[in-house]
Amino acid sequence: MKAKFMKSARTGIALLALSMFAGMTGGVSVADEENLRGDNRGTRIFGADWAGRSVVHAVNGMAATSHPLSSMVAIDVLKAGGNAVDAAIAANAAIGLMEPTGNGIGGDLFVIIWDPKTQKLYGLNGSGRSAKGQTLADLKARLDGADGIPSWGSLPITVPGTVDGWFEMHDKFGRQSMADNLAPAIKYAREGFPVTQVIAEYMEIYRARYEKQHAAGVIEEIDNYRATYLIDGKAPVEGQVFKNPDLANTLEKIAKGGRDAFYKGEIADTIDAYFKRIGGPLRKRDFAEHTSTWVEPVSVNYRGYDVWELPPNGQGIAALQMLNILEAYDLKSMGHNSADYLHVMTEAKKLAFEDRARFYADPDFVDIPVDGLLSKDYAAERRKLIDMQKAALEVDHGDPKLLQGDTIYMTVADKDGMMVSLIQSNYRGMGSGLVADGLGFIFQDRGAQFSLTEGHPNVYAPGKRPFHTIIPAFMTKDDVPLMSFGLMGGAMQPQGHVQMVVNIVDFGMNLQEAGDAARFHHIGSTEPTWRGRMQDGGRLELESGVRAEVVEELRRRGHTVKITTGPFGGYQAIWRNPVSGVLSGATEMRKDGAAIGY
Incomplete structure (x- = not known):
């Protein structure tokens, strides 16, 4: 959990020294002016300069909610x-x-609980x-x-x-x-x-x-x-x-x-x-x-970490499908929020969401091929559809049976x-x-x-649970609990879960940096209501922290890109140090929340 952003820390210290120098001399040099962002933000001295606050640490208990x-x-x-x-x-x-x-x-609830007694x-x-x-x-x-x-x-x-x-x-x-x-x-x-x-x-x-x-x-x-x-x-x-x-x-x-x-x-x-x-x-x-209904959480292993979600009627396994597809790519070498990174993340999302639209529904009414959807072999087949130089305008759902073999999120520890x-x-x-x-x-x-299309797994029926967007998540390593986390916000949730896992595992960000880093949100995939199929590639929404040259390159590859304020979800997380037991909490800068420990 040690952040690897010393460059950001050095930049913050340099800007602090620059401001002190300016206060003594009454001005800054032309060269120094190039370092000034001009976006009215203060500067963090340590850690990533985009992080809104430090991680909260405690030993007796931790809560991270949006209020x-x-x-x-x-x-x-x-x-x-x-x-x-x-x-x-x-x-x-x-x-x-x-x-x-x-x-x-008046709403619904999903939860994943780690019980220390039964492990x-x-x-x-x-x-x-x-x-x-x-x-x-x-x-x-x-x-x-x-x-x-x-x-x-x-x-x-x-x-x-x-x-x-x-x-x-x-x-x-x-x-x-x-x-x-x-x-x-x-x-x-x-x-x-x-x-x-x-x-x-x-x-x-x-x-x-x-x-x-x-x-x-x-x-x-x-x-x-x-x-x-x-x-x-x-x-x-x-x-x-x-x-x-x-x-x-x-x-x-x-x-x-x-x-x-x-x-x-x-x-x-x-x-x-x-x-x-x-x-x-x-x-x-x-x-x-x-x-x-008490259910068994399902997982995939991503670079040595087991990431857990709940099975349908929720959409959690879409995050796991994305991770399976992405595992074959060296995301770290691509660079965080680079054109290659955002392109492959978006294309993986498109593939997973077509399966989401076709297969996810109430398991009491349909047989959902969860094992096939989460298999590494199936991910390898789906991965072949990604062209690194061209955005897909339309993709079809897969056939996993051929490979048998606005919302709140909160966490407490x-x-x-x-x-x-x-x-x-x-x-x-x-x-x-x-x-x-x-x-x-x-x-x-x-x-x-609900879908109104007869024969679709998610079609309306009396006494049936509809497709659900809300999903809690969890991460373990070697059967030891590490992180309870989530990121609310409709179809943003699987995309957000993947971004948090990748930010921490691939890029070494700490809990707060992972949540505060600029996000992407792709919209326009086929919906589980089965109304309209994606035929234009959808739209890639980005936060303003993504560099202009990256946006230009994504558009060259065929993405429709919009810089917007959201929706990019609401994130909370707690990390438990497996050796010391120290609890670390982070909350969402885009919401009103707080992580509090004691």
């Missing part, structure tokens, strides 16, 4: 005697309140299913000829799996009571907290979007959203105290009554009545019959070695725009990811 108060909630739970699972549940409940633009108890990784699929009383024909009739499921209103809503996921985690690994785990979120919901910068901006974006979709008749009712999330009819601004007493009441009922209070009791009754009133398809039966990699989401930003009467949370719109 500082959520990270502090996790640390408080650890200090009070809870373990990493307790702390993760508490932090997730808090961040559902504090960052409603990305998650909440094993455990995976939990906490995603919900579609309404059992609505067939594909029923849905198509309601869509009235539309070629896809909308992202707003009642039609894309699936059963929220988060609450059940919490209790599954707690029943298997938790130490302190669920009432204690939920108490911090309940307190903040009732007493309020100041809204942070990024979240305030997104709350206004979604206010305008919901109003527009309601006016268009897509969102059936909007009064409950307004009453819950607006203050005097406006989205809260940065620094303004926001309260959600309805959510406090809902969490109190869950704390007292357990998961059944949400899925079988008074809360489920309220939800059932609400959907009947607005004409939504979900019913109490769908909630009462919901279950989470405790002093005993337990590590939790958790991701949770309402799907598109705040979700569907619908809030059941007096419950204080928005329902997810995950069902928008």
Whole structure:
């Protein structure tokens, strides 16, 4: 984990000396002026000059989330005697309140847990299913000829799996009571907290979007959203105290009554009545019959490191497919964010995402060839399709059976070695725009990811889990846990996971440098909804830190390139030193978060 960026450190020291000299003499030389960036950034003295902060180190516990108060909630739970699972549940409940633009108890949850007692990784699929009383024909009739499921209103809503996921985690690994785990979120919901910068901006974006979709008749009712999330009819601004007493009441009922209070009791009754009133398809039966699923994480070995993801219905194995393809290339010699590097990363993504569009779905409904998709032989065949001098405009999915043989991410670790990699989401930003009467949370719109094409593995069906974008990740070496990490943001996630692994393994960056380095994001691949195939090569989005000559060369090779501010996801990570046990944490400079240890 030692960074190899002494040149950046020397540059920082040189600029510091230059500024001191300028202060004494009143000016700088023409030669020195060439070293000045002129982009209004300060200069780090040590480490990579693009890193927003240093890595955080501690020995007793570490939490990295996209909200500082959520990270502090996790640390408080650890200090009070809870373990990493307790702390993760508490932090997730808090961040559902504090960052409603990305998650909440109306959404789903996926988690990977390292248990130090059994020395094993455990995976939990906490995603919900579609309404059992609505067939594909029923849905198509309601869509009235539309070629896809909308992202707003009642039609894309699936059963929220988060609450059940919490209790599954707690029943298997938790130490302190669920009432204690939920108490911090309940307190903040009732007493309020100041809204942070990024979240305030997104709350206004979604206010305008919901109003527009309601006016268009897509969102059936909007009064409950307004009453819950607006203050005097406006989205809260940065620094303004926001309260959600309805959510406090809902969490109190869950704390007292357990998961059944949400899925079988008074809360489920309220939800059932609400959907009947607005004409939504979900019913109490769908909630009462919901279950989470413990699954075996899957992995590939990348240059001696085992990188772990969860199997479908999530998209995690796309990251593993990309790593398999990339392993044959000397990325380090190409140079980070060089034209060769960005080209081969993008082409590998295109190949993996065509398989993602064709094969990833609910394994309860289709047989997914995971072993074939993750085999090294299959990667070698797919790799042959990459032309280093020309961007592919279209590619087809492979045939692995021939080779048988807006979201939050957070992570917590405790002093005993337990590590939790958790991701949770309402799907598109705040979700569907619908809030059941007096419950204080928005329902997810995950069902928008179903395909309407009959025969496709991801086609809509009653009681089925849709394709999912949210994926937690983990890395081990020689069966020893090293890193719990994730990077949220739709289709950015597999691409982001790969970039983090490569930044650390190939380029020797530390946890914070790996996350703060300029990223790429390719869009335009065929989607799991099976609407439209990629025929134009898609678009390669880059952050402004990529050099101009690299952009020019990528365009020469046929890439459509756009310099943009995103979306490039939100990254958090914890590294555990296998010898000393020291925990190192990093968080995302593009979000409001913090890594906190003690």
